[in-house]
Amino acid sequence: MGAMAAKGTPAVNAAKAAGLSFRLLEYDYDPSADAIGLHAAAALGLDPAVVYKTLIVQLEPKALACAVIPVAAKLDLKAIAAAAGAKKADMADVALAERTTGYTVGGISPLGQRKALPTFIDASAEALSEMVVNGGRRGLQIALAPADLARATKATVRPIAVG
Template sequence: MAAKVTPAVNAAKAAGLSFRLLEYDYDPSADAIGLHAAAALGLDPAVVYKTLIAEIDGKRLVCAVIPAAARLDLKALAARAGGKRADLADPAAAERSSGFLVGGISPLGQRRPLPTFLDDAAAALPEIVVNGGRRGLQIALAPGDLARATRATVCPITAG
């Protein structure tokens, strides 16, 4: 496995967060990266969260962190972000903004920190797992710590 030092790991350390690193063999052909990570790590998919970059009103990017098995509610995200419309960002734009490759985008340590929205389902969990800043690396931490470190708004943003 590659080195465990990423901007996301460095950001977690700098914020004084208590966290664990988890590694798995990334499969670029997997349809659902978060679900693949959960299976590879032997974790309940409900605790593994994916990081999505979305564009609000075609103008600005935001970061959404939702359970791996869930679908992002674009209308709810747009409303929470103060916009009318949200779409998933172009992968190249997401990579440029975050500094991470798709499949390795973390809510922590982004090149340009984006307004972050964490699905409120996380609040009921003692620990969640998010991408660690490279494909095959995950960070397990308390959802409240993630919210504080990213200044996330905790709100319902998944489609029921």
Template sequence: MASKKTPAVRAAEAAGIRFRLLEYDYDPEAESVGLQAAGAMGIAPERVFKTLVCLLDGAELACAAIPSDARLSLKALATAAGAKRAEMADPVKAERSTGFVVGGISPFGQKRRLRCFLDASAESHNEIVVNGGRRGLQIALAPADLIAALEAVVCPLQAE
């Protein structure tokens, strides 16, 4: 078993927040990592947030955390970030910037901390789940703790 002390877990510990680690068997063939994680852990998909790395105005990388069963509104992200446009980042650039591999990108413990935008639906849950920094590892925590630790911007991010 790989170490549970990923940079994401160490960052959550350093932030002094309460969290639980959850593990599941990662399926590299899954069409949706977030939905596969939710199903494997038996947690409602709207509580399991996927971390998407996006490019703002062709220059700044940022991360958006949205429910695993939702689609990201790039327009909503651009508006929240004060950018003219947003697009999904190249996976290689996302990995290089965060230090995590796709399927294991966490909002916590990124090599270069990106601005974090959290979908407003998170605040309707007592606990949400985000990636723990490697495939098969998740961090369960109160949305308010994630918001405080990452100075996350809370806004509606889901596509209609």
């Protein structure tokens, strides 16, 4: 298997299939890092403001959604619940998030999930020419235009992050 084949994660394949312009960024994933996204930004020499993490949330009643927020921020659970038209939201169970997306935690991408979830991107992304999200495995990030990510994931862009 060549180096390029190894990078063909479902996220990368989804970006290619959608005709997106993107760059792949690789770094040495550190499983002991407290904040995976901040570690990725530092390892890649990127401003954390352009690196986004993908969180899977459990909505009440019974539904999941995908939130894409800056790595240094926290998810505003009330804001994502309101954006999704749900009563409330909590972080999804890790096993459920992994089973639903087909990715392992630390490698969950908003692109190419096994089951396409309603996706919400924090409005801070609108100010960026390029944002960086997980590429579908630990240590792989994908850089692309926020508008392209929103289009490819049919995302709603709303202020859903705090801090």
